[in-house]
Amino acid sequence: MNLYVLLGTTTSKTIILKRADWSARDKPLVEASHSKRDTRSFLREEYERLVTQDLDWRIRVLGSNSGPWGVVSGKKTLILCSNNYLNLTNHPKVKKAALDAIEKYGAGSGSVRPIAGTMNPHVELEETLARYKRTEASLAYATGFAANSGLIPQLAAEGDLIISDELNHGSIIDGVRLSRAERTVYKHRDMENLGKVLNEAENKNYKHILVVTDGVFSMDGDIAPADRMVELAEEHGAMTYIDDAHGDGVLGEFGRGITSHFNIEGRVDVEMGTFSKAFGVVGGYVAGSRDLVNYALNKSRTWLLSASHPASVVASCRASLQVVQKEPEHLRNLWNNTRYFKEGLKKLGFDTGSSQTPITPVMVGDSSKARRMSEMLFEEKVFALPIIYPMVAREKARIRTIMNAGHSSQDLDYALNAFEKVGRVLGII
Numbered sequence: 001m002n003l004y005v006l007l008g009t010t011t012s013k014t015i016i017l018k019r020a021d022w023s024a025r026d027k028p029l030v031e032a033s034h035s036k037r038d039t040r041s042f043l044r045e046e047y048e049r050l051v052t053q054d055l056d057w058r059i060r061v062l063g064s065n066s067g068p069w070g071v072v073s074g075k076k077t078l079i080l081c082s083n084n085y086l087n088l089t090n091h092p093k094v095k096k097a098a099l100d101a102i103e104k105y106g107a108g109s110g111s112v113r114p115i116a117g118t119m120n121p122h123v124e125l126e127e128t129l130a131r132y133k134r135t136e137a138s139l140a141y142a143t144g145f146a147a148n149s150g151l152i153p154q155l156a157a158e159g160d161l162i163i164s165d166e167l168n169h170g171s172i173i174d175g176v177r178l179s180r181a182e183r184t185v186y187k188h189r190d191m192e193n194l195g196k197v198l199n200e201a202e203n204k205n206y207k208h209i210l211v212v213t214d215g216v217f218s219m220d221g222d223i224a225p226a227d228r229m230v231e232l233a234e235e236h237g238a239m240t241y242i243d244d245a246h247g248d249g250v251l252g253e254f255g256r257g258i259t260s261h262f263n264i265e266g267r268v269d270v271e272m273g274t275f276s277k278a279f280g281v282v283g284g285y286v287a288g289s290r291d292l293v294n295y296a297l298n299k300s301r302t303w304l305l306s307a308s309h310p311a312s313v314v315a316s317c318r319a320s321l322q323v324v325q326k327e328p329e330h331l332r333n334l335w336n337n338t339r340y341f342k343e344g345l346k347k348l349g350f351d352t353g354s355s356q357t358p359i360t361p362v363m364v365g366d367s368s369k370a371r372r373m374s375e376m377l378f379e380e381k382v383f384a385l386p387i388i389y390p391m392v393a394r395e396k397a398r399i400r401t402i403m404n405a406g407h408s409s410q411d412l413d414y415a416l417n418a419f420e421k422v423g424r425v426l427g428i429i
Contacts, residue, residue, distance in 0.1 A: 054368045055388060060378075065090055068406040072383050078415055080384040080401045085358055086249055086330040087406035088280030088320050097319035098312040105311035114297070117308035125314045125321075129285060132321050133256060134265045137293040140314065142306040144245050144274035144284035145171040149178060150302025151270070151286060152212065154295070155239065156181035160208040163197055163238070165189065165224065168214050172243055176212070188217075191228040198236045209238035215258035216246035219392050219400065221359030223251070227262040234267070241270040249278025250334065250358060254325045279320040283309055333405040334358055337412060341403060344416040349429035358403040361387070362419065363396070364428060370397035373422055380418035 050056040063071035066082045066089050088094050101121055111117035122140060129138040141147040152175030156162045160181040164172060167188045176183050187193040194211070201209055211233050213224045226242060233240045244257045252260025255278060259265045270292060275283040286296055297303060324330065338358040345352055351363040362384075364370040370386035377384050377399070388397045401415075423429040 054371050055390075060383070068404050068408070068411055070383070072378075075378075075381065077378065077381045077383040078407075078411055079404070080382060080415060082404065083246075083277035083402060084280055084404055085278040085334055085402065086255075086280065086324065087404050088249075088278070088323060088330070090406075091280065091320070091323055093323055094280060094316045094319045097315040101311040101315035107312075108310050109308040111308065112305060113308045114304055119308075119311050119314075121311040121314045121318065122308060125318045126285075128318050128321050130287060132254075132325070133259075133271060133287040135271065135287040136290045138285055138287040139293045139296050139303065140309070140317075141284035141286070141300075141303055142309065143282070144243070144272065144276065145174075146302040146306060147272050147284035147286055147300075148172050148175040148243060150175075150300040151272070151296055152176060152210075152241065153178040153180075154299040155179075155241070155270070156208055156210045159206065160210065161201055161204075161206045162210045162212060163194065163201070164211075165213040167217055167219070168212065169218060169243060169245070172212055172214070181208075181210070182206075189222065189225055191225055191232060194229065195232050198232055198238065202236065209233075209236065210241060211238050212241040213243070214246070215242050215244035216250070216357050216359065218246050218359065219387055219398075220353050220361060221246075221355030221357040222353075223247075223258070223261075223356045226258050226268070227264055230262075230264050230267050239269045240267075241272065242268050243272045245272070245274045245277060246357065246359060248273040248275075249320075249324055249331070254328065255331050275317040275320065279317060279324070281313060281316045281320060283313060283317055330405045334403055337403045337405065337407050340409065341401070341412050341415070344412065345419065348416065348420050348423065350419065350423060353398070360401045360403070361398040362401060362423075362428075363398045365395055365397060367394070367397040369426060369428075370399060373399055373426055373428070376422040376425065377418055380421065382415050382418045384415075 047056065060073045063074065066084050067087060068079060069076060070079050105119055109117040109119060126138045126140055130136065148171040156179045158180040162176050162179060162181050162183040164176055164183065164185050165188055166185040184197060186197050211229060213229060215226065216223055230240055242258060247258040249255035251258050257273065259268050259271060269288055271287045273285055275281045342352055342360055345360065345362060353361045353363055355361060364373060367388040370388055374384060374386040384399050384401050386397060387400045
C-alpha cells in the first residue's frame with residue numbers, strides 16, 4: 001500500500017506529495033511550481049483601455065426623484081433619458097400604496113418566494129397583472145433580467161433550437177447562452193429571414209423550437225412585427241417569447257403592450273415584461289398560461305433562489321396597473337409628447353433612425369462625438385446620455401432620448417433649443 005504525505009510549501013513552489021517510503025524518505029514524489037499571478041492588474045488595465053477609447057460609463061447621481069426635471073450631479077436639469085415613461089414613480093397613489101404596505105408588512109419579505117416570501121400583495125399583484133394582460137396567470141420576478149436569464153434556459157434544452165433576433169437585449173442573449181439548446185439568429189425584424197430559418201429547422205429533428213424577440217428594441221425604438229412572427233411560429237409549431245419591457249404601459253389599449261397593439265392576445269406563449277419602466281417601480285414578470293407559470297415557478301432558479309420583493313414594491317406595482325387603466329391621460333400625454341419631439345428633431349435636421357416609439361435616438365455616429373454632445377447638453381441643463389459601443393455598433397453611436405408623460409410643451413421646446421445649439425456647434429446639423 002502506498003501512503004502519501006503533504007510535506008509543505010516554500011515561497012516559490014509547493015511540494016505536494018511524497019510517498020511514505022521509509023527507506024527513501026527524503027525524495028519528494030511530485031513537485032508543482034506555480035508562477036505568482038497578479039489577480040487584480042487586469043481590472044485597472046481594462047478600465048483604462050475603456051477610458052482611453054471613450055467607452056467607459058461615467059455615472060451621474062440624482063439628488064431628487066426621477067421626474068421630468070431632476071437634480072442631477074447637483075444641477076437642476078431636464079431629464080430625457082429615464083425609462084419613467086408615464087411619470088408614475090411620482091404618482092400619489094403609487095407612493096401611498098408603498099407606504100401602506102410597509103406599515104402592514106414591514107420593510108422586507110424575509111425569504112424567497114417558494115419558502116416564506118410570498119405575501120398577500122405578491123398574489124394580488126399577479127392576479128391583477130394576469131387580468132391586465134388578459135392571460136390565465138402571471139409570475140413576478142425580481143427583475144426583467146432575472147426573468148429572461150432564468151426562464152429562457154429552462155424552455156429550451158439540448159436537442160432544441162432557439163431562434164433570436166440579432167438585436168435582442170443583453171438579458172435575452174445571456175439567457176440563450178445559459179441554455180444547452182442550439183441557437184441561431186435572424187436578421188433584425190426580417191420576417192422573410194425568420195421564415196427561412198424556420199424552414200431550415202424543419203430539416204432537423206428538434207424537439208422544441210423557441211423564437212425570442214424584444215417587443216420594442218431599446219436602442220432604436222422600433223417595434224418587432226410580432227403579428228407576423230406569431231403566424232410563422234404557429235405554422236412551424238414553435239413557441240414564442242416576447243420581451244415587452246419597453247412596450248408595457250406604452251403600446252396598445254391602456255398600455256397593455258405589444259399583444260394588444262397587434263391584436264394577438266392569447267397567441268404569444270410567453271409575455272415577459274418589467275415594472276421598472278412605464279409602471280415606475282421595479283421588478284420583472286412573465287405572463288401566459290397557468291401551465292407556463294407552474295412550470296416557471298418550479299424550474300426557474302432566478303425565481304426560486306431570489307429573495308422576494310418587499311410588499312411595498314409589489315403594492316406599488318399593483319397600484320400602477322390600476323392607475324394606467326383608470327387614468328388614460330398619462331398614455332395620451334406620452335404619445336403627444338413623442339410626436340411633438342420627434343417632429344421637432346426632424347425639422348432641425350437630426351436623424352432619428354427608425355424609431356416608432358417614445359424612444360427616439362439622435363444619431364451621431366462617432367462615440368467620442370456622442371459623448372461630447374451629451375456633455376454639452378448637460379451644460380445646457382439637459383440630461384441625455386450617449387449610447388456607444390458595445391451597446392450599439394461602433395459607428396452607430398447616438399444620444400438616446402425617452403419621453404415622459406409629465407414633460408410640458410415648454411420643456412420640449414427647451415430641449416429642442418439645446419439640441420439645436422449643440423448640434424450646430426458639433427456639425428451634426
